[in-house]
Amino acid sequence: MGGYQEGxxxxxxxxxIAAMGVSILTGFTGIFTLGHAAYMALGAYTTAILTVRYGxxxxxxxxxxxxxxxxxxxxxxLPTLKLTGDxxxxxSIGLGEAIRLILENWQSFTRGARGFPGIEPYTTxxxxxxxxxxxxxxxxNFLDSRLGRELRASRDDSAAASLMGFNTPRTRMKALLxxxxxxxxxxxxxxxxxxxxxxxxxDMMKSTELTAVVVFGGLGSMSGTILGSAAITLIMEYFRxxxxxxxxxxxxxxxxxxxxxxxxxxGSREIWELFSLENSKQEDK
Amino acid sequence: MQxxxxxxxxxxxxxxxxxxxxxxxxxxxxxxxxxxxFLVVGGYACYFLLTQWGYSVPVSMxxxxxxxxxxxxxxxxxxxxxxxxxxxxxxxxxxxxxGVNIIIENLFVVTVGGRIRALPQxxxxxxxxxxxxxxxxxxxxxxxxxxxxxxxxxxxxxxxxRWGLAIRAAACDIRTAGLMGVxxxxxxxxxxxxxxxxxxxxxxxxxxRYSLYPQLGSITTKxxxxxxxxxxxxxxxxxVGSLILGLAEMLTAGFISSQMRDLVVYSLLVIMxxxxxxxxxxxxxxxxx
Numbered sequence: 001m002g003g004y005q006e007g008x009x010x011x012x013x014x015x016x017i018a019a020m021g022v023s024i025l026t027g028f029t030g031i032f033t034l035g036h037a038a039y040m041a042l043g044a045y046t047t048a049i050l051t052v053r054y055g056x057x058x059x060x061x062x063x064x065x066x067x068x069x070x071x072x073x074x075x076x077x078l079p080t081l082k083l084t085g086d087x088x089x090x091x092s093i094g095l096g097e098a099i100r101l102i103l104e105n106w107q108s109f110t111r112g113a114r115g116f117p118g119i120e121p122y123t124t125x126x127x128x129x130x131x132x133x134x135x136x137x138x139x140x141n142f143l144d145s146r147l148g149r150e151l152r153a154s155r156d157d158s159a160a161a162s163l164m165g166f167n168t169p170r171t172r173m174k175a176l177l178x179x180x181x182x183x184x185x186x187x188x189x190x191x192x193x194x195x196x197x198x199x200x201x202x203d204m205m206k207s208t209e210l211t212a213v214v215v216f217g218g219l220g221s222m223s224g225t226i227l228g229s230a231a232i233t234l235i236m237e238y239f240r241x242x243x244x245x246x247x248x249x250x251x252x253x254x255x256x257x258x259x260x261x262x263x264x265x266x267g268s269r270e271i272w273e274l275f276s277l278e279n280s281k282q283e284d285k
Numbered sequence: 286m287q288x289x290x291x292x293x294x295x296x297x298x299x300x301x302x303x304x305x306x307x308x309x310x311x312x313x314x315x316x317x318x319x320x321x322x323f324l325v326v327g328g329y330a331c332y333f334l335l336t337q338w339g340y341s342v343p344v345s346m347x348x349x350x351x352x353x354x355x356x357x358x359x360x361x362x363x364x365x366x367x368x369x370x371x372x373x374x375x376x377x378x379x380x381x382x383x384g385v386n387i388i389i390e391n392l393f394v395v396t397v398g399g400r401i402r403a404l405p406q407x408x409x410x411x412x413x414x415x416x417x418x419x420x421x422x423x424x425x426x427x428x429x430x431x432x433x434x435x436x437x438x439x440x441x442x443x444x445x446x447r448w449g450l451a452i453r454a455a456a457c458d459i460r461t462a463g464l465m466g467v468x469x470x471x472x473x474x475x476x477x478x479x480x481x482x483x484x485x486x487x488x489x490x491x492x493x494r495y496s497l498y499p500q501l502g503s504i505t506t507k508x509x510x511x512x513x514x515x516x517x518x519x520x521x522x523x524x525v526g527s528l529i530l531g532l533a534e535m536l537t538a539g540f541i542s543s544q545m546r547d548l549v550v551y552s553l554l555v556i557m558x559x560x561x562x563x564x565x566x567x568x569x570x571x572x573x574x
Contacts, residue, residue: 086316090554093554094555251386251387258380259364259367262372
């Protein structure tokens, strides 16, 4: 396998991890975010600074990156999760950009807009695939757990869920923390793959892409998210030769999907439910 | 004082753009991120009419306004209308509008290239006045005056004409307005046309003030924030929010540092959302998703 193919596999794993995170929040809890690239940035910078400046081994550093994203998400979530609907999405744009701008202007610590070079290339194919599969297994089990059902309940009808005794604000917070953790890990892996990070890699475009991928795969379908994310990564990478047209195609794709299949590739079903259609239809209705 | 004048002048440009956002939001309840694209279309149309085809300044500007307005209508028809007919979730419209923005931006990258252009120097009268120690440039005054003219015209249009009445009715409740005999499809096109025109005016000013390039539309994020601060869907809110934002930006740039201005803008947005999510003049919001 050539280096190019290998790179694509690594990128696919990274994007899938980030998309899984956003899917937990957006697809399963119903909170739309347009600022999750900031958590990737936090993960990437924490890991980069720990490994380069303090010589920490990359495994604990990646976990620290994830935890840093969780910590900041908690601080952000406390006040903002009270906002509903579009207003949380708007706030997340503001917060995401604010985090990016802080990273960009904190010259002494992050080297600002010039970017942070010299990160040890620890994200190999094996490492990316193992982390992805590990997280995917955890995610699918998690979604079937009590907490996963709690998320869906508060998405479908938060009033009813809280009447049933769920603490919906806490459920939303848990979903946010978990999704920030995934994005932090994805960011840390991205840093290790590129050996170089820059605040502009984690701008609003990236955040939009994350949410768009989740919608593309199907809100409330984790396998759809992974499939959608992998598909979009492949399309974007193989069109790199015609780079001018790449973004044009991406934009067209977004609009076309929204027009013709707003429910996404799989809707809210998981991929294995497609093979037993009758059952899943009954479950839907 | 100098910074206040600069802030007001920048704020007036934001106001033109923010009012377009608010207008669309008041009818369709979604944030049209393609607005930046309309602005870029206006800027480029003006540039090409002036330089390539050699039209006079007023004709070029009129052409730019119409080009933007038509782009807005076409966007609405091709992208938003089919989505509106299928679903009521505004998030799909939001994502589609981001897609449209990317398309427009990159259409220009592909066709005319990404390089930075400048509108000819003589587009606006240049000149600098000094009044009581404050430097006023002609373009600052023009942008202020034009913003006031266009916003007044919009206000008259909304308050005195039949279609303005229909738009206000639809902003209250678009379904009922439709039942009362308002041609909603036409009305939405009209709203997009007006929003496109306002975006083009903003686009021309921005390309004179800074320069013209395909990503110029990203500046509308600021106008969008201004609209949120003022209260999405409220036109006076959009104007007030824009002026606040313009002032905040210029005062930060003048007294703290120019790198901090964006940070201040985004912090303002977040603080505003936390204190009063509906903005200064917004309607109370209810859960939509």
